[in-house]
Amino acid sequence: MRAYRGRRTAVSAAVLSLAVFLAACGGDGRSSDSGGTGSGEGGFTVGLLFSQNVQTRWETFDKPLIEKRIKELCADCGVRYANAEGDVATQKQQAEGLINKGVEVLLLSAVNFRSLSSSVERARDAGVPAVAYDGLVEGPISGYVSFDNERVGRLQAEALLKALGDRADSGRIVMMNGPQTSPTNVAFKRGALSVLEGKVKIARTYDVQGWSQAKAHTHMEGAVAALGADGIDGVYAANDGLAAGVISALKAADIQPLPPVTGQDADLAAVQRIIRGEQHMSVYKPFKAEADAAAEMAVALGRGEKLDAIAETTLDTATAKDIPAVLLDPVPVTVDNIRDTVVKDGVYTIDQICTREVASACRNAGLAHG
Structure with missing residues (x-):
């Protein structure tokens, strides 16, 4: 697998509140920053894009679990978050905004799996690897985490x-x-x-x-x-x-x-x-297992590391081959x-x-x- 290295941009140390909501990513969806902004050796920012909030799991479980695991793995790393609230055009604007803001990894759940292919290509060209979360995305993604x-x-x-x-x-x-x-x-x-x-x-x-x-x-x-x-x-x-x-x-x-x-x-x-x-x-x-695997992929890619120790398998899409993947087991509940x-x-x-x-x-x- 090709190892991607994010851009390392020196910035002043800053701490942003978890509760502050910003319009940093453009579009009508909601955005926020949490954690650091890449201060200190090895620190960088992960862009987290979610597709919708109709299902309560996304912002109740997935988002805080991902943010927590990223901070555990990289104390100086930060997360810049946006939710497209089901709108394809908004999510494309948010992706472009995150890339322009200098995130070094994208972690995304797409509104439509084809809709972000141009944004994923743009991210690749900017040296920003993308990890698809809970659903595949077309384009040159660097990793995938979901369930079977x-x-x-x-x-x-x-x-x-x-x-x-x-x-x-x-x-x-x-x-x-x-x-x-x-x-x-x-x-x-x-x-x-x-x-x-x-x-x-x-x-x-x-x-x-x-x-x-x-x-x-x-x-x-x-x-x-x-x-x-x-x-x-x-x-x-x-x-x-x-x-x-x-x-x-x-x-x-x-x-x-x-x-x-x-x-x-x-x-x-x-x-x-x-x-x-x-x-x-x-x-x-199990949301924690999925969120942890995604956070681990994002941090590894942000550090320019391969995903061999994280990904259990690989899969192909119409636009990418041998994508490192983690596929977890779902559990029936009665x-x-x-x-x-x-x-x-x-x-x-x-x-x-x-x-x-x-x-x-x-x-x-x-x-x-x-």
Whole structure:
């Protein structure tokens, strides 16, 4: 693998507050700086670009975990952050702004996997390596950190078939997929179909733009109208936001009992729905392991080091070959293993999960304090 070396620009020592939000990157998205700005030997700035904040995990877990690990690895390093809030043009402006501001590494989750290819090329030309986070990006990226996304889809589909049991042979399901604008989302769907096709009738399929909960609700209303209240035996929902929209539509149609519904990301609200019996399962992707690997890649690249000791494998895209990659294992979450997954890893406490509204269900699930 080619080793990239960032530009080393001597600057005066400065400390920026974690809470200060700046318009430094341009565009209408939100931006902030944290930590140092490259003061001291070995210090540099990492540009962190996220695509959206619809899913709570990004700014609740991923961002602070990445910032913390970068500071542990490089006390003099800083992070300049921007969130495009789902807008492609804004993210391109933010990427250009970060490069112009002198970041030495880009760590990015793209709104659209093709949309940032020109920015990644521009970064390469400026000597700034780019690491794709949680989803591939076209262009000459230097590293990739994510989960085995086809396995995510397979885990969801396997859980759905298991929940259907004998009904799978004659049953009908609805697929509520995310937008098919990135290899990640395509992989979720492909993994699910590899399990579901030939095992159950897929009566309706929707690709929900923007991961919109409201659109998922509307699509589910249409599915209920077309198939009938008794004509839906299960729902493959690609993430917890879509699951929430699906479940709200099913409840509005007074469908009881609710059919099994899948999810992904182990959002707090989804964990609570699982405990109440409204959502069958979610997929927990240990955010700390992903954030740590990404931070380690960013720091290594900023220091001009190879990624051999970090990357477990390589992969190819249409525009790049042999990309060093870390692919982590996702974990299915059901009511039976909440304590051993998201609670054990410190994502949520029992008190956070078992609020007053969920207390009775928590006791029934053996999760309450005494």
